[in-house]
Amino acid sequence: MLRLTSRLVFCALLGSIYASCPPRCECSEAAQTVKCVSKDLRSIPTGIPGYTRNLFITGNQISRIGPESFRGLDNVTNLSLSNNRISEVESHTFSGLQCLRSLDLSNNQLAVIHPEAFSILSQSLREFNLSRALYNYSSVIDLATSLHWSSMGNLQVLDLSDNSLIYLPPRIFSHMSGMRRLQLSNNSLVAIRNLTLSGLDSLEELDLTLNALKTFTDEGLHELDSLPRASLLLGENPFTCTCGIEPFAQWLNRSQDRVRDAEDLVCAFPPSMGNTSILAVGTLTLECHQRDTGAHLALQTSYVFLGIVLGFIGLIFLLVLYLNRKGIKKRVYDMRDACREVWEGYHYRFEIDSDPRLSQVSTSADA
Numbered sequence: 001m002l003r004l005t006s007r008l009v010f011c012a013l014l015g016s017i018y019a020s021c022p023p024r025c026e027c028s029e030a031a032q033t034v035k036c037v038s039k040d041l042r043s044i045p046t047g048i049p050g051y052t053r054n055l056f057i058t059g060n061q062i063s064r065i066g067p068e069s070f071r072g073l074d075n076v077t078n079l080s081l082s083n084n085r086i087s088e089v090e091s092h093t094f095s096g097l098q099c100l101r102s103l104d105l106s107n108n109q110l111a112v113i114h115p116e117a118f119s120i121l122s123q124s125l126r127e128f129n130l131s132r133a134l135y136n137y138s139s140v141i142d143l144a145t146s147l148h149w150s151s152m153g154n155l156q157v158l159d160l161s162d163n164s165l166i167y168l169p170p171r172i173f174s175h176m177s178g179m180r181r182l183q184l185s186n187n188s189l190v191a192i193r194n195l196t197l198s199g200l201d202s203l204e205e206l207d208l209t210l211n212a213l214k215t216f217t218d219e220g221l222h223e224l225d226s227l228p229r230a231s232l233l234l235g236e237n238p239f240t241c242t243c244g245i246e247p248f249a250q251w252l253n254r255s256q257d258r259v260r261d262a263e264d265l266v267c268a269f270p271p272s273m274g275n276t277s278i279l280a281v282g283t284l285t286l287e288c289h290q291r292d293t294g295a296h297l298a299l300q301t302s303y304v305f306l307g308i309v310l311g312f313i314g315l316i317f318l319l320v321l322y323l324n325r326k327g328i329k330k331r332v333y334d335m336r337d338a339c340r341e342v343w344e345g346y347h348y349r350f351e352i353d354s355d356p357r358l359s360q361v362s363t364s365a366d367a
């Protein structure tokens with residue numbers, strides 16, 4: 001009896017805790033929404049009601065989140081933790097959030113991301129905002145690992161803008177076959193390489209504006225072509241209109257229907273080409289081929305010159321021979337005579353040497 005009442009009291013207490021709202025937060029049961037906005041919180045508050053579907057804990061001083069942070073919040077669908085100081089996300093932090101569809105970690109300082117930080121067993125996540133969320137570009141390596149370990153097959157939108165990324169690890173998106181929109185603008189990407197975008201079979205939109213792309217190599221163009229359904233945004237990159245830009249310019253001409261801002265793409269360098277449309281570059285002569293043929297011509301000219309010089313030297317040699325023909329003739333005869341004498345001398349010596357009596361005579365005569 002006592003036990004039953006104590007259990008009842010406990011349940012009532014639990015109910016009242018769940019019905020109430022954590023300090024410094026605003027809770028609306030009707031809207032199933034809890035907001036703890038700009039309240040100087042240093043950790044995720046306890047006592048968030050179980051009905052919560054939309055949870056906003058933004059603009060605080062939270063620095064670490066782990067598996068205990070969101071326990072019992074099975075119904076949370078939208079979670080925003082933007083504008084905090086989160087630097088570490090432990091494994092299985094979000095594992096219990098079976099309904100989570102949208103996760104916003106924008107404007108944080110993620111430096112330590114554990115491998116299973118973002119694993120959600122139900123694979124319910126659809127939108128993931130990591131805009132300006134990484135502490136520095138090294139964090140992308142941890143991020144790539146955790147994206148692999150966390151099943152993200154149903155993710156449709158990923159925002160990685162404003163992160164100062166200078167490169168993307170190969171296959172970073174390879175487990176995201178459901179991705180539709182990938183936001184990579186305002187980073188410092190210098191190239192798109194083999195396998196950078198592999199696995200994005202359903203991609204519909206890729207934003208690469210405001211990066212550090214000077215051109216696209218064949219490798220990069222091949223990679224962009226591996227996303228046949230995606231529309232692309234490539235503006236505000238420092239395109240360099242020297243000879244290397246030609247394959248890109250030609251590709252752009254072919255791909256105008258996919259590159260939404262194709263007509264706005266302009267050269268940033270060299271200064272003389274500033275503001276020239278990349279599409280126009282294809283029709284302009286960049287003097288690449290001319291310079292090529294020029295170099296070829298210069299090489300040919302130098303060969304011809306060398307030939308003439310050698311020919312001239314040969315001619316002089318022949319002339320000298322001709323002028324000295326008498327002296328040479330004499331010298332040749334002299335030489336022939338000398339040779340003959342030498343030869344005969346040897347011949348004589350040989351005959352003497354081969355006759356033992358004669359050699360004996362010569363030795364006794366010596367003695």
Ligand SMILES: *[C@@H]1O[C@H](CO)[C@@H](O)[C@H](O)[C@H]1NC(C)=O
Binds near residue numbers: 050073
């Ligand atoms: C989640 O919502 C359902 C129905 O909307 C409700 O029955 C359940 O109790 C909620 N979960 C929690 C932990 O409050």
Ligand SMILES: *[C@@H]1O[C@H](CO)[C@@H](O)[C@H](O)[C@H]1NC(C)=O
Binds near residue numbers: 077101102126
């Ligand atoms: C919750 O997230 C979805 C996208 O997953 C969005 O359409 C919806 O507006 C969000 N709701 C709130 C209250 O933020």
Ligand SMILES: *[C@@H]1O[C@H](CO)[C@@H](O)[C@H](O)[C@H]1NC(C)=O
Binds near residue numbers: 111135136137138139
């Ligand atoms: C990024 O930050 C980490 C500390 O979390 C540091 O060890 C690393 O050197 C930094 N990388 C760069 C490129 O600044």
Ligand SMILES: *[C@@H]1O[C@H](CO)[C@@H](O)[C@H](O)[C@H]1NC(C)=O
Binds near residue numbers: 106129130131183
């Ligand atoms: C991500 O968050 C940033 C700033 O918090 C916002 O500007 C951006 O629109 C968000 N991205 C998406 C895809 O909702």
Ligand SMILES: *[C@@H]1O[C@H](CO)[C@@H](O)[C@H](O)[C@H]1NC(C)=O
Binds near residue numbers: 162163164186
């Ligand atoms: C680009 O990102 C940096 C932070 O990485 C930010 O300071 C800057 O305002 C952003 N620029 C734009 C145009 O969004």
Ligand SMILES: *[C@@H]1O[C@H](CO)[C@@H](O)[C@H](O)[C@H]1NC(C)=O
Binds near residue numbers: 219222
């Ligand atoms: C990139 O892929 C192409 C074929 O798709 C291959 O020929 C090339 O060697 C690869 N480059 C690198 C650096 O792996």
Ligand SMILES: *[C@@H]1O[C@H](CO)[C@@H](O)[C@H](O)[C@H]1NC(C)=O
Binds near residue numbers: 274275
């Ligand atoms: C490029 O064009 C814009 C307007 O179209 C102009 O404001 C800018 O001064 C031009 N820059 C150069 C280098 O010509």
Ligand SMILES: *[C@@H]1O[C@H](CO)[C@@H](O)[C@H](O)[C@H]1NC(C)=O
Binds near residue numbers: 283
């Ligand atoms: C661009 O493509 C069109 C056909 O779509 C072609 O007529 C034109 O010559 C091409 N321009 C260049 C520079 O290749």
